[in-house]
Amino acid sequence: MEDRIHSLAHHDCDSGASLQHSCSLDPSIACERERPQEVVAAEKASDSSTSQNGYIHSIETCGTVDGPGLRYVMFLSGCPLRCLYCHNPDAQGKPHGEIRTSESVIKEVLRYRNFIRRGGITISGGEPMMQNEFVHDVFRRAKAEGIHTALDTSGFLGHRASDAMLESVDLVLLDIKGSDPKTYRETTGVALQPTLDFARRLSDLGKSMWIRFVLVPGLTDDETNVRGVAKFVAGLKSVERVEVLPFHKLGESKYEQLGMRYQLGDTPAPTSGQVARCREIFSTEGVTTH
Numbered sequence: 505m506e507d508r509i510h511s512l513a514h515h516d517c518d519s520g521a522s523l524q525h526s527c528s529l530d531p532s533i534a535c536e537r538e539r540p541q542e543v544v545a546a547e548k549a550s551d552s553s554t555s556q557n558g559y560i561h562s563i564e565t566c567g568t569v570d571g572p573g574l575r576y577v578m579f580l581s582g583c584p585l586r587c588l589y590c591h592n593p594d595a596q597g598k599p600h601g602e603i604r605t606s607e608s609v610i611k612e613v614l615r616y617r618n619f620i621r622r623g624g625i626t627i628s629g630g631e632p633m634m635q636n637e638f639v640h641d642v643f644r645r646a647k648a649e650g651i652h653t654a655l656d657t658s659g660f661l662g663h664r665a666s667d668a669m670l671e672s673v674d675l676v677l678l679d680i681k682g683s684d685p686k687t688y689r690e691t692t693g694v695a696l697q698p699t700l701d702f703a704r705r706l707s708d709l710g711k712s713m714w715i716r717f718v719l720v721p722g723l724t725d726d727e728t729n730v731r732g733v734a735k736f737v738a739g740l741k742s743v744e745r746v747e748v749l750p751f752h753k754l755g756e757s758k759y760e761q762l763g764m765r766y767q768l769g770d771t772p773a774p775t776s777g778q779v780a781r782c783r784e785i786f787s788t789e790g791v792t793t794h
């Protein structure tokens with residue numbers, strides 16, 4: 505997708521050999537130089553006026569785990585789920601906290617352009633699809649700058665992701681927290697089906713996906729549950745990577761600070777044997793895990 509957008513940008517500027525040479529050095533500068541100043545100014549003004557507001561939870565400027573390469577990771581607040589192992593319980597509920605415009609976010613991302621040139625920007629949460637228009641606008645602007653985009657989502661609000669929005673997403677990091685509706689509701693507080701529907705839609709669109717499954721002893725590690733996820737993932741067409749993430753309690757102290765009850769206090773991290781067993785189940789269904 506990134507290559508395609510780059511080549512389109514070059515094509516837009518392609519009015520002569522010398523210009524094409526300039527484009528290959530810096531497409532955005534060359535494009536603006538060749539176009540009437542009043543057109544560029546009008547577009548910039550309308551770009552500012554259409555800038556969307558978003559509620560931000562936090563930002564990590566050098567993320568290494570939420571997509572390929574080094575990434576600018578923006579965590580949005582707001583989430584309708586209540587995952588028992590959530591690391592950001594303060595992001596749950598309605599979007600709240602610091603407000604940023606999509607325009608200001610991209611300006612900041614561009615300051616890290618050299619660092620993230622083999623990576624990109626990831627929007628995570630919370631559940632980013634609670635603020636779908638903001639996400640779309642940030643990704644639209646990122647793609648216009650040739651930056652790789654990744655959406656980290658539970659898939660529960662996948663119906664809010666329009667096809668136009670998904671056009672601006674290069675990669676979806678999709679958490680599938682279970683295959684059994686009862687286990688899924690126990691783990692997250694919501695229904696499983698919307699996530700499965702979103703995964704199938706992404707597969708039909710040929711959208712690149714990384715699937716993530718969190719292994720929690722006594723909660724998601726039941727063989728039927730794991731095998732169900734593995735079978736489902738095996739049936740998807742555009743999965744590039746599957747990650748088994750062993751449960752840990754890094755977020756526990758936040759619950760205390762917020763006066764919330766942490767229900768997994770007595771749950772141990774999975775042993776290496778349990779993780780290996782989980783990977784083996786995926787493997788027997790033809791799915792390689794990382």
Ligand code: SF4
Pocket residue numbers: 583584585586587589590591592593595596629630631658
């Ligand atoms: S989807 Fe993410 S942010 Fe929302 S409750 Fe679950 S772990 Fe927390």
